[in-house]
Amino acid sequence: MGISSQKALLFDSTRCIGCGACYVACKQVNRLPPAQENFLDEKLSAASVTVVNQRNGRFVRRLCMHCQNPTCVSVCPVAALEKTVEGPVIYHADRCMGCRYCMQACPFNVPTYEWNQTQPRIKKCTMCYERVKQGKSTACAEVCPTGATLFGNRDELIEEARARIRAHPAQYINHIYGLQEVGGTSVLVLSDVPIETLGYPTHVGTEPLPMLTWEVLRKIPNFVVVGSVLLGGIWWITKRRVEVQRAEQQEEV
Amino acid sequence: MSRIKLPQLTFWRVVLVIILIAGLYSTVIRFTRGLGASTALSDQFPWGLWIGFDVLCGVALAAGGFTLSAVVYIFHVERFRPIVRPAILTAFLGYLLVIVALIYDLGKPYNIWHPLVMWNTRSVMFEVAWCVMLYTLVLALEFSPMVFERWQLQKPLKIIHALTIPLVIVGVILSMLHQSSLGSLFLIVPHKLHALWYSPLLPVFFFISAVALGCAMTIFESFLSFRAFGKRLELDLLADLGKVMVVVLGVYLVLKGQDLLERGAWELAFEPTYAGRMFLAENLLGIIAPIILLLIARIRNNDFGLFVSAVMVVLGFIMNRLNVSITGIEANAGIFYFPSWMEIAVTTMIVALGFVLFGLAVRYLPVFPMKEQLPAERVVPLPAAALLHPAKRRTAALVLALTVILGGSAIALAYSGLQHRSRLMTTTDTPSTQPEAQVVEHSLQLPADKEFPQHEDSPGPVTFSHTTHVDPTQPSCTVCHARTFRIIETHQAPLSVNMHDRQACGLCHDGERAFSINDGCTTCHRLP
Ligand code: SF4
Ligand code: SF4
Numbered sequence: 001m002g003i004s005s006q007k008a009l010l011f012d013s014t015r016c017i018g019c020g021a022c023y024v025a026c027k028q029v030n031r032l033p034p035a036q037e038n039f040l041d042e043k044l045s046a047a048s049v050t051v052v053n054q055r056n057g058r059f060v061r062r063l064c065m066h067c068q069n070p071t072c073v074s075v076c077p078v079a080a081l082e083k084t085v086e087g088p089v090i091y092h093a094d095r096c097m098g099c100r101y102c103m104q105a106c107p108f109n110v111p112t113y114e115w116n117q118t119q120p121r122i123k124k125c126t127m128c129y130e131r132v133k134q135g136k137s138t139a140c141a142e143v144c145p146t147g148a149t150l151f152g153n154r155d156e157l158i159e160e161a162r163a164r165i166r167a168h169p170a171q172y173i174n175h176i177y178g179l180q181e182v183g184g185t186s187v188l189v190l191s192d193v194p195i196e197t198l199g200y201p202t203h204v205g206t207e208p209l210p211m212l213t214w215e216v217l218r219k220i221p222n223f224v225v226v227g228s229v230l231l232g233g234i235w236w237i238t239k240r241r242v243e244v245q246r247a248e249q250q251e252e253v
Numbered sequence: 254m255s256r257i258k259l260p261q262l263t264f265w266r267v268v269l270v271i272i273l274i275a276g277l278y279s280t281v282i283r284f285t286r287g288l289g290a291s292t293a294l295s296d297q298f299p300w301g302l303w304i305g306f307d308v309l310c311g312v313a314l315a316a317g318g319f320t321l322s323a324v325v326y327i328f329h330v331e332r333f334r335p336i337v338r339p340a341i342l343t344a345f346l347g348y349l350l351v352i353v354a355l356i357y358d359l360g361k362p363y364n365i366w367h368p369l370v371m372w373n374t375r376s377v378m379f380e381v382a383w384c385v386m387l388y389t390l391v392l393a394l395e396f397s398p399m400v401f402e403r404w405q406l407q408k409p410l411k412i413i414h415a416l417t418i419p420l421v422i423v424g425v426i427l428s429m430l431h432q433s434s435l436g437s438l439f440l441i442v443p444h445k446l447h448a449l450w451y452s453p454l455l456p457v458f459f460f461i462s463a464v465a466l467g468c469a470m471t472i473f474e475s476f477l478s479f480r481a482f483g484k485r486l487e488l489d490l491l492a493d494l495g496k497v498m499v500v501v502l503g504v505y506l507v508l509k510g511q512d513l514l515e516r517g518a519w520e521l522a523f524e525p526t527y528a529g530r531m532f533l534a535e536n537l538l539g540i541i542a543p544i545i546l547l548l549i550a551r552i553r554n555n556d557f558g559l560f561v562s563a564v565m566v567v568l569g570f571i572m573n574r575l576n577v578s579i580t581g582i583e584a585n586a587g588i589f590y591f592p593s594w595m596e597i598a599v600t601t602m603i604v605a606l607g608f609v610l611f612g613l614a615v616r617y618l619p620v621f622p623m624k625e626q627l628p629a630e631r632v633v634p635l636p637a638a639a640l641l642h643p644a645k646r647r648t649a650a651l652v653l654a655l656t657v658i659l660g661g662s663a664i665a666l667a668y669s670g671l672q673h674r675s676r677l678m679t680t681t682d683t684p685s686t687q688p689e690a691q692v693v694e695h696s697l698q699l700p701a702d703k704e705f706p707q708h709e710d711s712p713g714p715v716t717f718s719h720t721t722h723v724d725p726t727q728p729s730c731t732v733c734h735a736r737t738f739r740i741i742e743t744h745q746a747p748l749s750v751n752m753h754d755r756q757a758c759g760l761c762h763d764g765e766r767a768f769s770i771n772d773g774c775t776t777c778h779r780l781p
Contacts, residue, residue, distance in 0.1 A: 043296070044296065045296060046296075071441060074373075074375045074376060074441075075376050075377065075378060075441055076373055076376060076378070077367075077368050077371075077373055077376045077378035077379035077381075077382050078364075078367040078368055078371040078372075078373065078379075079371055079372065079373040080371075095364075095367060095371050096360075096361060096364065097359050097360070097361050097362075097364035097365060097367050097368075098359045098360020098361040098362075098364070099358075099359055099360075099378055100299040100300065100360065101376075101378045101438070103296065103299040104299050104300055104442065104445075104582075105441045105442060107444060107445075109296075109297065112296040113288075113296060113299065113360065114287075115287060115288055115289030115294070115295070115296075116286065116287045116289035116290060117287050118284065118285065118286070118287050119361060120287060120288065120360040120361070145700045146700055201444065203444055204444055205443075205444075209441055209443070210375060210441070212440045212441055212443065212453075213375070213376075213377050213437055213440050213441050214375055216377075216433075216437045216440065216456055217374070217375065217377065217380065217437070220380065220430065223426075223429075223430070224426055224430075227425075227426045227429070228422055228423075228426060231323070231327050231422045231425060231426070232418075232422060234327055234328060235326070235327045235329075235418055235422070238327070238328055238329040239329060241329070242329050242331075
């Protein structure tokens with residue numbers, strides 16, 4: 001599967017009516033604890049891997065952004081998180097050791113934790129990977145009554161988003177959130193108000209974060225080799241000096 | 254003199270027992286009810302005291318071990334040989350305690366071995382995991398001669414002896430990697446860590462400060478073990494170590510200053526905020542004050558002065574690690590974290606265990622050089638006794654005065670920082686960073702009409718129209734969704750019995766809020 005057929009979600013906040021259908025559907029397909037009555041105030045948690053919040057008079061969905069170059073995947077020491085060729089970022093609980101570095105590192109604060117379990121798992125949206133593999137849509141997109149959440153190929157959704165902005169330039173702000181953020185994400189967001197009013201982090205930049213640590217990590221092999229040779233050399237030189245000194249002292253005696 | 258007899262021994266035992274009880278209770282809770290029940294951690298704040306203190310500071314305890322073994326074995330500066338062993342012992346204990354702390358902190362500690370076989374070479378945590386495993390092994394080997402000597406095991410002693418140099422080299426490399434990698438862990442959170450601490454140079458800062466801490470811990474321990482075990486101190490050596498520490502701290506200070514200037518974060522340090530104040534306190538206490546003290550030769554060559562400077566470096570260092578992992582993250586997390594008492598209890602227990610193990614090792618293993626091997630003039634009195642010694646009284650007074658001024662200002666700064674924090678906590682729950690939305694006029698697109706599936710005993714099909722039910726200017730969709738009508742479930746027909754029971758359409762169609770469902774079928778049902 002090539003990059004062009006990667007799956008993605010388009011969330012158009014101007015169409016979201018806050019009905020919570022996606023929230024309920026997600027809970028059902030993922031067998032999560034039942035929906036809350038006041039779900040509009042709910043935060044992402046192990047019980048709800050997507051939520052619909054009300055922010056400044058708009059309804060906004062929160063869920064894993066399924067980054068193109070995911071920070072969580074790069075930081076996980078045991079490769080428990082994986083960016084699939086289909087697009088979704090998924091989690092292998094059997095590998096995880098629970099260091100929670102993925103939670104600390106995610107620029108969108110997405111992964112959550114089963115804090116009260118003795119065998120806790122990381123919880124986050126998996127873009128219905130099992131369904132997507134079978135060629136189906138995600139549960140949230142399927143139930144969305146207004147088309148606020150759309151599922152499809154990323155490049156087609158980008159076209160759709162552009163078309164919507166072109167068709168209603170007065171309504172939308174001219175920015176597809178997720179097109180470039182942290183190097184691009186597989187969840188795209190449209191809005192009629194500045195993105196930060198919706199509560200999405202906007203200062204994350206357009207560079208993939210994993211580069212920040214990779215720049216350091218890639219130097220390690222070199223460091224080990226050069227360092228060992230250098231230390232060995234110093235040991236050898238100073239040893240010679242000590243021996244010479246000792247010999248001189250003995251001669252004096 | 255060498256007999257161990259401390260008047261407070263019983264008192265300390267009582268304290269130890271209390272610490273143990275609290276720690277064990279917390280341990281039981283942690284492992285039977287999970288991290289949620291035992292810690293103050295949350296989805297918004299996943300790393301707390303156990304990472305910030307136990308791991309970040311515990312690993313740095315090992316810095317003395319690698320610095321001194323490099324100096325003695327690789328650079329052949331033989332004068333430091335007598336304090337290599339205590340430093341290696343501290344390093345080994347530090348790593349063992351880090352492993353214990355990790356078992357508490359990891360959600361699935363029984364998977365701690367996974368990095369051995371499941372690789373992700375792009376992860377700093379992967380590097381950290383390997384460093385912990387390998388360096389613990391190296392330290393165990395470096396520590397083993399003390400055990401072999403104690404029981405006169407000549408064969409293994411010889412083998413280890415032959416391996417010394419390669420071991421030291423591997424150890425130094427691993428240690429440098431590990432100290433810096435703890436800083437690299439935070440390179441991935443440029444938007445979450447406060448700009449006073451986030452820097453591309455984090456690995457370098459972590460490394461340099463660890464070396465300074467290594468020196469300080471060696472000085473600190475030498476004094477402590479003297480107090481507890483009557484082991485001798487090599488004051489001139491420690492004073493030299495003090496000199497090295499000044500240089501290292503100086504390098505750190507200059508680099509840190511340059512880095513702040515270059516990133517334009519300089520002014521943040523002097524803003525009256527929680528982070529700013531904590532930053533100043535950390536650097537005043539851990540860097541500037543000890544540099545001032547140790548630059549004065551009279552203080553550097555005085556046991557009390559050395560001891561005080563070392564303590565300052567240790568405290569400042571701990572503050573730095575906590576600032577990076579907690580204060581600096583808190584500033585942007587929009588949430589306040591304070592460790593639960595169980596987190597503190599476990600940490601205290603681990604630290605206490607470290608002291609006990611150190612004490613046992615010093616008592617039963619040849620850690621400190623034998624008395625006979627050192628000339629008598631190297632024996633120095635207790636640090637506290639120095640105060641009473643008339644010849645040293647003036648130096649001691651100077652040390653005290655400087656400590657009160659510098660340490661006092663650091664405490665004052667930290668206190669004012671904490672006040673800023675509590676003010677934040679009381680005024681706003683979450684920092685209000687969201688700008689107000691401009692209201693944009695546009696009409697709501699109502700969903701299309703919806704045909705309900707027809708039940709067997711229904712008089713006719715029902716079509717629901719959003720247009721007649723919803724005011725598009727005030728949609729309030731949540732009156733019906735998703736509780737009464739789960740959008741995903743509308744494939745089921747609502748049953749009339751349920752509707753008479755105030756469910757589904759019957760919730761509103763009760764004759765009060767809207768016409769009653771008993772008012773006739775044709776209003777809703779299309780009769781054939
Ligand atoms: S949003 Fe966070 S959890 Fe989701 S893929 Fe990106 S880094 Fe990973
Ligand atoms: S908590 Fe699990 S999934 Fe997250 S980084 Fe650690 S090992 Fe990987």
